[in-house]
Amino acid sequence: MSETAVPEGAGPTRSDAVETVESVVRQRLSEALGGRRGMIEAAVPTIFFTVLWLTTRELRTALIVSVAAAVALLVVRIVQRSTVQFVVNALVGIGIGALFVTLSARGGASEEEQALAYFLPGILYNAGYAVVMIATILIGWPLVGFMVGSVMGDPTEWHQDKQIVRLCGRLSWLLVLPCVVRVVAQGPVYLSGRSGALDADTAVAVLGVLKIVMGWPLQVAALTAMVWVLGRNHTPLERKPAVEAG
Template sequence: MSNQPGGESAAQLDLAGINDAAENEAARRAAASKEAADTVMQAFGGVRGMIDMTLPGLVFIVTYNITHEVAPAGWAALGLCALFVVTRLARRETVQHAFSGVFGVGLGVWISMKTGKAEDFYLPGLLWNVGYCLGFAVSALVRWPLIGVMLGPITGEMFTWRKESPGRLAAYTKATWAWVVIMGIKPLILFPLYFSHNVNLLGWLKVALGIPPMLLAMYVTWQILLKAPPPIKAQLDDEPAEEADRP
């Protein structure tokens, strides 16, 4: 077999080309996997956001078990939410999830103090969970899946997936239904405990079911997006002008 200049055979060059192509494909898949994971985590506040939404409920049930009174438990939970907001402001971080936590906890504290029933602290969260699932279901039915609405601005595709990428629309719809199913399990478990006035079991299960279902839904979303076509970046109105101004 004749050798190519440089001492490499055609077979060796072909093999090297195949290896390079395989490495490039592996790198592309790794980059796509990381981008999909980062996008999902960013949309839902990441680990910090989930902690901000979970810890106040834990503080409430712990304080209530110690004091057996609604008011101290409510103020302790609300104080923790306020601390989260102040800490994020001091670090110049986004306060979106912290503020939503303050609103939800504040409403729960107000209702529970009005009724004197500790289980009412969890009522706004339970109703929000039901509304959340209904909203996701309706969005999927009308072909505006909320997962796509939430992730589009983060990926830079905005809403191009609705008309220009049927594969992305199908993926976002599938992911949205996954959230409906996974997150819908929580109210099915917790509402019977609320109506039975089992405050302790309701409180501890509410905490236990705070992060795991969300992580599962995020994982399923990530897996769905890995198999979806790449996002089509949205063309901004000022981009052609910017291109024209360049030498």
């Protein structure tokens, strides 16, 4: 967000006294997604895992290299003194995937089934996220509204303005749409690979491609749609005044 500079000690002008809901949500969404670099960093480990499994058939090697790639990205972030949040998120995702692989192995699953298990956490996460997001929209408390509330001085103050609630509801639908698409596309492939209806290696390859294609590109598409919605309106955002002592 760009704001007009105000000399120190000067009173607020109308341009900086009024902040729009749209500008706040744009900033918060950009921070949450991590920009293009953050989304690419999230895709890199999956690329390594999928390619190595399909070419070497060494599940452990695929996991180790994908972790090493994420750690290398983390080191670069640390050296550059930039936020490590998004690389850490990728590492956590790999760790959960590895846990599912381990649990699958302990359950007597074949290596092909273990490789499929690597993708299960992502499907479950998107399904759970979609359910929660849709629930908040249906009950009239869309999750995006709390982004607005975080800068209004009251996490629920925004809900008193029906115009803001409607805007946040539309934005929440756009935010949850990629999750729904991922589950609808990836879920049947995973189940087909597990049941034997689809060759396990083919299922792993398809899941790897879908995870990458439906990762940051799909998120960028959703964000573009949200920016378009935000660019059409200018809903004033009135911060809740601080309570004076005494």
